[in-house]
Amino acid sequence: MSVAANxxxxxxxxxxxxxxxxxxxxxWSPPSGLFLRWTDTNNNVVGIWYTLxxxxxxxxxxxxxxxxxxxxxxxxxxxxxxxxxxQLFTLHGSMMMFLFAVPMFEAVSVLILPQLLGARDLPFPRxxxxxxxxxxxxxxxxxxxxxxxxxxxxGWFMYPPLSTNSSTAGIGADIWMLGLSFIEVSSIAAAVxxxxxxxxxxxxGMRLNLMPLYAWYIxxxxxxxxxxxxxxxxxxxxxxxxxxxxxxxxxAKRGGDPxxxxxxxxxxxxxxxxxxxxxxxxxxxxxxxxxxQRHLLGYPxxxxxxxxxxxxxxxxxxxxxxxxxxxxxxxxxxxxxxEAVAIPTAVQIFVFIATIWAGRVIWSTPxxxxxxxxxxxxxxxxxxxxxAVAPFDWQAHxxxxxxxxxxxxxxxxxxxxxxxxxxxxxxxxxxxxxxxxLGRIAFWMMFVGxxxxxxxxxxxxxxxxxxxxxTYSEALGVGTLNLLSTLGAYLFAIGVAVVVVDxxxxxxxxxxxxxxxxxxxxEWLEFAQQENWGVRSVPLIESRxxxxxxxxxxxxxxxxxxxxxxxxEGYRELMITSVLDARPLQVARIxxxxxxxxxAAITLGGVFIFTTFHLYWEALASGLTALAVILCxxxxxxxxxxxxxxxxxxxxxxxxxxxxxxxxPGWWAMFITMTGDATAFAALIFGYFFFxxxxxxxxxxxxxxxxxxxxxxxxxxxxxxxxxWVLTIAARETNARGKVWFARVALAVAAAANGxxxxxxxxxxxxxxxDPTRHVYPAIVxxxxxWIATHAMLGVIMQLFVLARSLAGRMTPVYDGxxxxxxxxxxxxxxxxxxxxxxxxxxxxxA
Amino acid sequence: xxxxxxxxxxxxxxxxxxxxxxPTVWALHFLFSYVYTAxxxxxxxxxxxxxxxxxxxTVATVVALLLxxxxxxxAWTQSRIDGDLRPYQDSTDEDxxxxxxxxxxxxxxLSFVAILFTxxxxxxxxxxx
Numbered sequence: 001m002s003v004a005a006n007x008x009x010x011x012x013x014x015x016x017x018x019x020x021x022x023x024x025x026x027x028w029s030p031p032s033g034l035f036l037r038w039t040d041t042n043n044n045v046v047g048i049w050y051t052l053x054x055x056x057x058x059x060x061x062x063x064x065x066x067x068x069x070x071x072x073x074x075x076x077x078x079x080x081x082x083x084x085x086x087q088l089f090t091l092h093g094s095m096m097m098f099l100f101a102v103p104m105f106e107a108v109s110v111l112i113l114p115q116l117l118g119a120r121d122l123p124f125p126r127x128x129x130x131x132x133x134x135x136x137x138x139x140x141x142x143x144x145x146x147x148x149x150x151x152x153x154x155g156w157f158m159y160p161p162l163s164t165n166s167s168t169a170g171i172g173a174d175i176w177m178l179g180l181s182f183i184e185v186s187s188i189a190a191a192v193x194x195x196x197x198x199x200x201x202x203x204x205g206m207r208l209n210l211m212p213l214y215a216w217y218i219x220x221x222x223x224x225x226x227x228x229x230x231x232x233x234x235x236x237x238x239x240x241x242x243x244x245x246x247x248x249x250x251x252a253k254r255g256g257d258p259x260x261x262x263x264x265x266x267x268x269x270x271x272x273x274x275x276x277x278x279x280x281x282x283x284x285x286x287x288x289x290x291x292x293q294r295h296l297l298g299y300p301x302x303x304x305x306x307x308x309x310x311x312x313x314x315x316x317x318x319x320x321x322x323x324x325x326x327x328x329x330x331x332x333x334x335x336x337x338x339e340a341v342a343i344p345t346a347v348q349i350f351v352f353i354a355t356i357w358a359g360r361v362i363w364s365t366p367x368x369x370x371x372x373x374x375x376x377x378x379x380x381x382x383x384x385x386x387x388a389v390a391p392f393d394w395q396a397h398x399x400x401x402x403x404x405x406x407x408x409x410x411x412x413x414x415x416x417x418x419x420x421x422x423x424x425x426x427x428x429x430x431x432x433x434x435x436x437x438l439g440r441i442a443f444w445m446m447f448v449g450x451x452x453x454x455x456x457x458x459x460x461x462x463x464x465x466x467x468x469x470x471t472y473s474e475a476l477g478v479g480t481l482n483l484l485s486t487l488g489a490y491l492f493a494i495g496v497a498v499v500v501v502d503x504x505x506x507x508x509x510x511x512x513x514x515x516x517x518x519x520x521x522x523e524w525l526e527f528a529q530q531e532n533w534g535v536r537s538v539p540l541i542e543s544r545x546x547x548x549x550x551x552x553x554x555x556x557x558x559x560x561x562x563x564x565x566x567x568x569e570g571y572r573e574l575m576i577t578s579v580l581d582a583r584p585l586q587v588a589r590i591x592x593x594x595x596x597x598x599x600a601a602i603t604l605g606g607v608f609i610f611t612t613f614h615l616y617w618e619a620l621a622s623g624l625t626a627l628a629v630i631l632c633x634x635x636x637x638x639x640x641x642x643x644x645x646x647x648x649x650x651x652x653x654x655x656x657x658x659x660x661x662x663x664x665p666g667w668w669a670m671f672i673t674m675t676g677d678a679t680a681f682a683a684l685i686f687g688y689f690f691f692x693x694x695x696x697x698x699x700x701x702x703x704x705x706x707x708x709x710x711x712x713x714x715x716x717x718x719x720x721x722x723x724x725w726v727l728t729i730a731a732r733e734t735n736a737r738g739k740v741w742f743a744r745v746a747l748a749v750a751a752a753a754n755g756x757x758x759x760x761x762x763x764x765x766x767x768x769x770x771d772p773t774r775h776v777y778p779a780i781v782x783x784x785x786x787w788i789a790t791h792a793m794l795g796v797i798m799q800l801f802v803l804a805r806s807l808a809g810r811m812t813p814v815y816d817g818x819x820x821x822x823x824x825x826x827x828x829x830x831x832x833x834x835x836x837x838x839x840x841x842x843x844x845x846x847a
Numbered sequence: 848x849x850x851x852x853x854x855x856x857x858x859x860x861x862x863x864x865x866x867x868x869x870p871t872v873w874a875l876h877f878l879f880s881y882v883y884t885a886x887x888x889x890x891x892x893x894x895x896x897x898x899x900x901x902x903x904x905t906v907a908t909v910v911a912l913l914l915x916x917x918x919x920x921x922a923w924t925q926s927r928i929d930g931d932l933r934p935y936q937d938s939t940d941e942d943x944x945x946x947x948x949x950x951x952x953x954x955x956x957l958s959f960v961a962i963l964f965t966x967x968x969x970x971x972x973x974x975x976x
Contacts (some may be wrong), residue, residue, distance in 0.1 A: 205938045206938070207938055207942075207943040208863070208943055208946065208947060209935050209936065209942055209943045209945075209946030209947070210936065210938055295934075295936070299934060299935070299936070299946070300935070300946060300949040300950040300953060301953065303950045303953075304950055304953035304954055304957060307866065307867065307870065307950070307954060308870060308954055308957045308958075310870075311867075311870035311871075311873060311874055312870075312873070312961060314874065315873075315874070315877045315965075327884070327885070327888045327893075327975040327976065328972055328975075328976060329884055329888070329897075329900070329968050329969065329972040329974075329975060330881060330884055330885060330888070331968075332967070332968025332969075332971065332972060333877065333880050333881050333884070333965055333968055334881075335968070336961075336964035336965050336967055336968060337877065337961065337964065337965065339964065340957075340960065340961040340964045340965075343957060343960065343961075344957060541938060542937070542938045543936065543937075543938075544936050579863065580862060580863070580943065580947075581940070581943060693885055693886050693889045693890075694889055
């Protein structure tokens with residue numbers, strides 16, 4: 001690592017460099033052709049599709065808001081019916097959250113994270129493409145429903161019992177639940193990709209203390225997604241079981257509880273606000289140093305703010321439920337956390353202000369958006385401190401005061417910073433600047449529009465105007481305030497339209513030179529007429545702002561004087577480095593363009609879409625096809641044994657071409673995915689104990705149909721699954737010692753044990769005749785048993801897959817990533833089986 | 848004794864896992880306060896429960912604060928190994944260690960305050976209603 005950057009003599013020879021560039025160009029060439037170009041997986045292409053689609057979703061949801069504001073412009077208006085209005089506000093909120101804000105974070109991250117890290121791509125490019133196609137399919141499905149008068153209409157939080165009752169909520173509720181569940185899956189895929197990207201794909205030398213702050217924000221937010229989205233997925237599962245099969249999880253008449261949904265929804269819903277706020281504010285951490293022409297002050301303080309906010313945001317969810325009648329003392333805990341989160345939020349704002357203060361500021365258009373959005377956000381933050389006080393919230397709850405608060409927070413904290421990012425990063429993507437004049441005009445229209453539109457809502461809310469009403473009486477006296485809000489909304493929309501015009505004019509403009517803002521961070525190595533390969537060589541980092549601080553840095557990168565300047569074997573390659581200190585560990589080979597991610601997304605989407613319309617056979621067929629496609633993906637695209645053990649990575653170091661276990665990206669991906677999965681499982685367990693806490697008839701008296709599964713079958717199931725787990729570990733160990741046949745037999749027996757364990761788990765409730773439609777107790781026991789059985793079956797598929805890999809010579813004692821990854825899966829399976837079967841087998845005796 | 852503890856604290860390996868110890872302690876304390884209160888309020892009389900809740904939360908708060916203080920102490924000692932090299936922006940082992948220690952120390956401070964915040968309601972409310 002200490003070798004000087006110019007120690008490779010051959011890089012001085014232009015002919016050598018040209019030959020290297022030719023090989024890199026060939027390896028990284030994008031697919032062409034009318035259809036094949038859509039099979040691209042490179043982050044700079046998928047990121048652009050992703051960003052444009054999310055931007056389009058924002059415009060669509062914005063139009064829905066304008067229709068609402070037109071309806072509310074005057075009292076007793078009849079532009080739209082109550083039913084249409086319900087669909088409008090539900091879809092507006094759901095789309096802005098699920099189809100704009102979260103995907104936009106993923107899109108921007110996919111687009112710029114590799115650049116920030118001087119990497120050629122993300123570690124799992126096909127997973128990014130899969131995430132994009134899932135988002136597109138799910139998004140079009142949900143958004144399109146409004147054209148068929150079938151959009152969800154239960155509010156973006158879909159509270160039961162109205163939304164679970166098929167007489168009060170039609171197919172729109174299923175479209176919301178299943179369409180958005182599908183998108184949640186793609187968000188978790190993105191979280192896996194981004195966490196592994198930040199932790200394992202940093203350039204050599206970029207230790208944790210040198211990481212660009214945006215990458216810190218991405219890391220924190222991706223981890224938050226892992227803990228926030230799975231409870232909602234678990235809630236969606238319970239919700240659809242109630243809607244499709246009449247299992248009464250939220251039906252109070254049969255022991256269920258609608259409040260469980262509220263808990264699961266808001267355990268997701270509140271961190272969600274910070275999930276979309278933190279990455280947007282993270283853009284400032286990149287913009288402000290550039291235009292202050294100095295390093296950001298207080299780097300550890302920003303890390304404190306990002307990590308602290310990430311944690312504390314999970315202690316706020318009940319402040320959306322202050323009016324549900326929970327004990328006041330419980331509300332107090334959430335009120336306290338809601339106030340505490342103001343501390344780290346304020347810290348980062350003060351750090352930004354201090355940096356601006358200490359620097360020589362250039363008041364560019366991105367800075368204007370940044371400053372304006374901070375002002376708007378602070379107003380929203382202050383009303384947030386007000387509604388975090390429970391007695392005030394009881395007065396303001398479900399009024400326009402809350403609408404004003406949340407829009408100030410989300411426009412100031414998410415939308416406007418994204419516009420700052422748009423003006424800042426547009427040259428990075430297109431090599432053209434947007435118009436400063438149009439940008440400033442748009443800014444002032446938006447800034448005035450937001451305040452004109454939303455400030456009066458504070459007052460109309462305090463005067464008693466409720467949310468989600470399609471019209472209001474003149475006698476309420478809020479007509480003028482509403483008219484002002486409507487004017488403000490239109491002004492804001494015109495501002496957005498000016499930005500769109502600016503974007504459309506961009507192709508006619510002149511190219512700008514590379515790094516037009518004179519920024520110091522690594523992403524500005526790129527320039528848009530760039531080659532598809534990303535960076536010419538993966539740099540050695542010695543500073544937080546290498547373009548400012550490291551002499552001749554750009555030239556050395558461009559002349560291929562750092563790592564991986566060549567693609568001599570004809571593969572797309574990435575550097576894998578260690579988590580803390582970014583020491584080089586491996587050269588990983590990644591896969592290129594493929595149609596598989598798209599087909600996997602289409603077939604998996606089919607499962608959700610067919611289920612919405614109760615076409616279960618078609619859904620099953622689509623699911624089996626998806627499974628086959630994913631297995632094909634794994635078989636052909638992962639764990640490929642390289643033709644040699646190691647290669648020269650540049651600067652005189654040799655690195656292995658294969659890694660397994662915790663040094664490999666695949667192991668981390670499994671670990672991260674299973675952490676999310678375990679969170680969803682924890683949400684189900686929370687449900688079980690929630691019912692026990694709040695209902696005296698849980699578990700109910702052991703009448704026929706309500707008698708628990710006893711201990712025999714659950715313990716048998718547990719023993720079998722634990723046997724499968726031990727045998728998988730044995731297979732890993734014996735395989736590593738070269739006893740390949742022993743490992744194969746162990747895998748086969750492990751698969752049999754896991755399969756039998758899953759079935760035995762189901763046999764418990766089956767044999768005791770538990771009827772899941774009679775009461776919530778049988779329903780939750782069944783769902784826990786089904787959860788474990790499904791995971792056991794997935795375990796069986798993995799074990800048989802690894803067995804087949806071993807038989808086919810694709811897994812050997814040295815190249816054993818597959819068996820190490822599934823052992824990790826088995827650890828999680830064993831733990832969840834242990835908890836499940838102890839709870840359903842023994843807890844009824846204790847309760 | 849204190850000298851030995853100091854040496855031990857310096858030797859502990861600083862990592863991302865250590866960074867999240869203080870906020871994780873906050874999360875566990877928060878979860879305990881919420882769950883314990885909910886169960887006690889649901890399963891016993893509204894006024895009787897409050898004594899249990901106060902005792903439980905006091906114990907939990909003291910334990911949590913001690914843990915956070917301990918992780919803060921470890922971070923503080925590590926941030927001073929070989930002197931304080933603010934602003935920790937070189938690609939060296941020392942700067943990486945000092946940065947992680949400084950960030951952990953800040954998080955310990957935030958978590959300490961947030962834990963105290965969480966404990967306050969138990970001493971203000973006198974019943975579960």
